[in-house]
Amino acid sequence: MFKLALKNTLFYKGRSITTAVLTFVSTILFILFISLQDGSHNSMLENSLKIYTGAIEIYHKNYRDVGGNEYLIQDAKAITDKLAKIDAIEAFSARYETYGLFSSKEYSAASMVAGIEPNRERVLSSLESALKEGKFLDENSKNCIYMGAELVKKLKLGIGDEVAFVGGASDDSFAADIFKLCGVFKTGLFEFDSSASFVSRSYFDELMNGYNKASYITIKLKNIDDADIVNSQIIKVLDDEKLESLTWKTLMKSMVEMMEIDSIFGYISLSLFLVVIFFVIMIYGFINISSRIKEFGVLRSIGLSKKNIFLLLFYEIFILSTISVIFATPIAAYICYYYNINPVVIKGIAEMYKDYGVVSDEIPFNFDMFTIFWNVAVVYILNFLSILYPYLYINSFKPIEATRHV
Amino acid sequence: MYRLILKMAWKNSFIRLSRTLLVIIMIAVSMSMMLGLEGIYDGMVNNMVDKNRRSDSGDISIFAKDYRVNRDLIYRIKNAHEIKNEIQNMDGVEAVVLRIRADGLLSTARKSSFASVIGIDLNEEERFGKFSEFLKEGTVDLQKQGAIIGIELAKTLKVRVGSKIIFSTQDGSGEINSIALYIRAIVQTTNIALDNSAIFIDIGQLHKFLGTTSTEATQISIRGNGEGLYGELKAKYPNLDVKSFLELQPMIKQMQDLMVIFNSVTFFIVMSVVFVGIFGVMYVSILDRIREFGIMLSVGMHYKYIRLQIFFEALFVGLIGYLSGAVLGAVILVYLKNKGIDLSSFSDALEMWGYESTIHGTIKLSYFTTTFASIITASLFSILIPLRKIKKLNPIEVIKADK
Numbered sequence: 033m034f035k036l037a038l039k040n041t042l043f044y045k046g047r048s049i050t051t052a053v054l055t056f057v058s059t060i061l062f063i064l065f066i067s068l069q070d071g072s073h074n075s076m077l078e079n080s081l082k083i084y085t086g087a088i089e090i091y092h093k094n095y096r097d098v099g100g101n102e103y104l105i106q107d108a109k110a111i112t113d114k115l116a117k118i119d120a121i122e123a124f125s126a127r128y129e130t131y132g133l134f135s136s137k138e139y140s141a142a143s144m145v146a147g148i149e150p151n152r153e154r155v156l157s158s159l160e161s162a163l164k165e166g167k168f169l170d171e172n173s174k175n176c177i178y179m180g181a182e183l184v185k186k187l188k189l190g191i192g193d194e195v196a197f198v199g200g201a202s203d204d205s206f207a208a209d210i211f212k213l214c215g216v217f218k219t220g221l222f223e224f225d226s227s228a229s230f231v232s233r234s235y236f237d238e239l240m241n242g243y244n245k246a247s248y249i250t251i252k253l254k255n256i257d258d259a260d261i262v263n264s265q266i267i268k269v270l271d272d273e274k275l276e277s278l279t280w281k282t283l284m285k286s287m288v289e290m291m292e293i294d295s296i297f298g299y300i301s302l303s304l305f306l307v308v309i310f311f312v313i314m315i316y317g318f319i320n321i322s323s324r325i326k327e328f329g330v331l332r333s334i335g336l337s338k339k340n341i342f343l344l345l346f347y348e349i350f351i352l353s354t355i356s357v358i359f360a361t362p363i364a365a366y367i368c369y370y371y372n373i374n375p376v377v378i379k380g381i382a383e384m385y386k387d388y389g390v391v392s393d394e395i396p397f398n399f400d401m402f403t404i405f406w407n408v409a410v411v412y413i414l415n416f417l418s419i420l421y422p423y424l425y426i427n428s429f430k431p432i433e434a435t436r437h438v
Numbered sequence: 439m440y441r442l443i444l445k446m447a448w449k450n451s452f453i454r455l456s457r458t459l460l461v462i463i464m465i466a467v468s469m470s471m472m473l474g475l476e477g478i479y480d481g482m483v484n485n486m487v488d489k490n491r492r493s494d495s496g497d498i499s500i501f502a503k504d505y506r507v508n509r510d511l512i513y514r515i516k517n518a519h520e521i522k523n524e525i526q527n528m529d530g531v532e533a534v535v536l537r538i539r540a541d542g543l544l545s546t547a548r549k550s551s552f553a554s555v556i557g558i559d560l561n562e563e564e565r566f567g568k569f570s571e572f573l574k575e576g577t578v579d580l581q582k583q584g585a586i587i588g589i590e591l592a593k594t595l596k597v598r599v600g601s602k603i604i605f606s607t608q609d610g611s612g613e614i615n616s617i618a619l620y621i622r623a624i625v626q627t628t629n630i631a632l633d634n635s636a637i638f639i640d641i642g643q644l645h646k647f648l649g650t651t652s653t654e655a656t657q658i659s660i661r662g663n664g665e666g667l668y669g670e671l672k673a674k675y676p677n678l679d680v681k682s683f684l685e686l687q688p689m690i691k692q693m694q695d696l697m698v699i700f701n702s703v704t705f706f707i708v709m710s711v712v713f714v715g716i717f718g719v720m721y722v723s724i725l726d727r728i729r730e731f732g733i734m735l736s737v738g739m740h741y742k743y744i745r746l747q748i749f750f751e752a753l754f755v756g757l758i759g760y761l762s763g764a765v766l767g768a769v770i771l772v773y774l775k776n777k778g779i780d781l782s783s784f785s786d787a788l789e790m791w792g793y794e795s796t797i798h799g800t801i802k803l804s805y806f807t808t809t810f811a812s813i814i815t816a817s818l819f820s821i822l823i824p825l826r827k828i829k830k831l832n833p834i835e836v837i838k839a840d841k
Contacts, residue, residue, distance in 0.1 A: 099596060140608035301475060311460070311467065319722045
């Protein structure tokens with residue numbers, strides 16, 4: 033049956049070429065579209081995770097929903113000691129965050145100020161590598177402040193300038209101090225750059241009365257794909273109902289959801305192409321079969337079953353699909369691989385979409401063999417579905433009737 | 439004669455019913471999907487454009503020079519009231535509002551966040567952009583230290599209608615000043631900047647708080663449809679920063695451009711594939727009847743009548759496909775426009791990124807006219823090669839052939 037199918041595909045050249053070309057186009061289109069979509073989403077997530085948000089963060093329950101000093105982690109060391117025992121964790125750090133007003137000689141602006149452990153942050157986040165001017169913090173930075181470029185611009189500060197801070201301490205008292213601008217960072221994340229600043233914890237704890245306290249503990253994993261497994265481990269190790277450990281999927285829920293929506297719309301757009309191509313392949317298959325009704329009548333008359341006829345049609349479309357996929361997949365995979373390593377650069381896109389968390393002009397493709405595999409599988413399925421109607425059409429003829437068909 | 443040709447063309451169009459129906463279904467399905475997609479994507483952008491216009495910049499906004507760079511109260515328009523009166527009397531101007539804005543820290547007893555307080559006149563904003571339509575919760579009222587807060591900012595601070603908030607900022611004289619406010623309403627403008635960080639209070643109250651006068655403003659927003667208005671304003675106020683909507687919202691301009699490119703590329707690809715489908719059917723349909731055409735030529739029928747018949751056949755198939763697609767597409771578009779796509783399970787994300795949780799489509803006549811032109815063109819182009827084949831026919835040989 034396979035041999036017969038092979039001969040048929042060679043004999044009916046018009047149909048074979050059209051089907052093969054359309055399958056080739058749809059395979060390439062499908063693989064590249066999904067690769068670009070996944071690549072841009074991954075890039076947005078990775079950039080956001082790299083900048084500041086941890087793969088997992090541990091909070092006192094209600095800190096995120098209600099807020100307030102009573103929901104600060106009161107014994108951060110007890111938690112970090114437990115985290116140190118988990119192999120899958122690469123690094124962790126306790127951060128103390130608060131909001132306050134900064135005033136330079138002439139200008140004022142509100143900002144988030146975080147007490148960080150500079151040495152740990154070097155591994156955890158890209159704060160140090162985002163340095164634009166001055167220097168990053170160290171454990172002995174004292175009243176040095178590391179500020180976002182947009183905030184510095186707002187306050188009209190220069191390196192070495194002093195800036196007054198007023199905020200609330202962990203015991204609900206007023207906290208006020210004068211910081212010295214030691215470093216300016218620019219992550220590209222507009223909102224972050226215009227509203228965040230950092231001080232070394234060793235100094236900040238004294239100001240905030242925040243010894244051993246933390247807003248949350250941020251964790252970097254050796255492999256981010258293990259976030260769910262490691263999170264379960266952390267919850268087990270902590271064994272404290274007052275604490276909650278959340279993965280990036282929860283922490284960045286809005287971004288993840290937005291990407292899901294973007295994917296849904298992407299799939300809908302793509303489905304338009306695939307549906308049209310599916311119809312054309314089906315039409316060509318149908319035309320081909322309409323002209324072979326006599327042939328099928330003869331085949332049925334000499335003893336071939338309906339199942340054999342289905343198998344014949346299946347093999348024909350399988351051969352055509354496979355030929356197309358064999359050519360299309362390596363080409364598409366290579367393009368994905370190439371643009372994964374050398375992302376497409378659209379100058380100005382980060383500036384344009386800064387409100388949407390886009391921090392880079394680079395749009396990488398995603399290169400993932402599993403994704404390519406399921407893309408190809410979908411193309412195969414669509415092609416197989418395209419023979420159903422022609423098959424039903426043939427079966428509507430009785431063998432004798434079919435042999436007489438003109 | 440022409441009547442006969444028309445009749446023959448009509449009958450021949452359906453001689454292989456299944457085949458013709460498949461082409462019609464292909465055209466109808468692809469066209470309706472395409473219309474639906476165009477409608478929903480345009481709807482998303484139009485909704486964003488409309489609400490951004492109404493809530494913030496209008497069609498044109500005027501700022502003091504350097505305000506947009508420094509965003510500081512120092513750079514305010516001193517004679518804003520006078521300018522407003524002048525603009526109101528210009529041709530094509532529908533509404534003008536004054537706003538004053540200051541950035542600062544917004545705090546509750548438990549949480550703080552940076553925010554921008556915007557002083558507005560509710561009655562004027564209602565005329566300018568139907569402000570009350572942005573309401574999500576509460577009542578639009580700014581009396582007695584009332585404030586209206588953006589939906590995302592309310593989520594960040596975990597505040598509700600009735601909550602007390604404190605806003606601190608630097609006033610007009612450079613001093614740090616604070617004001618207690620009570621939330622009366624939560625609004626969703628789908629303008630990310632406003633939803634994430636704005637609190638609206640009465641402009642008179644904000645002037646008092648900031649120590650500025652009622653004749654001053656940081657922004658004058660204008661709604662108007664006069665094409666020359668922008669140029670006129672630019673010429674009239676050379677010392678001010680006059681910006682059009684798209685200059686202020688380059689992202690929306692790019693979104694619109696991207697949408698046009700995306701829709702055009704989609705349209706081109708889909709129509710090309712549709713063309714391949716119609717071509718296949720027309721080609722085979724003509725080849726199937728090659729003897730018939732041979733006989734027609736032999737009995738003296740001129741080639742131009744055969745060409746006309748085939749032309750009508752292609753036209754009928756394309757037209758019926760188009761009409762089916764147009765009806766199906768119109769149904770989808772009307773549904774999308776009235777009911778929309780409910781994505782409330784993703785509402786958090788959509789609201790955060792400036793979209794409503796139900797996305798409504800839009801309907802434009804151009805969707806139908808361009809598709810009509812394309813489908814009819816594709817149908818007619820699909821017969822060119824088969825027609826060449828018929829033109830080269832030797833009638834005697836064709837009649838002698840088995841088929």
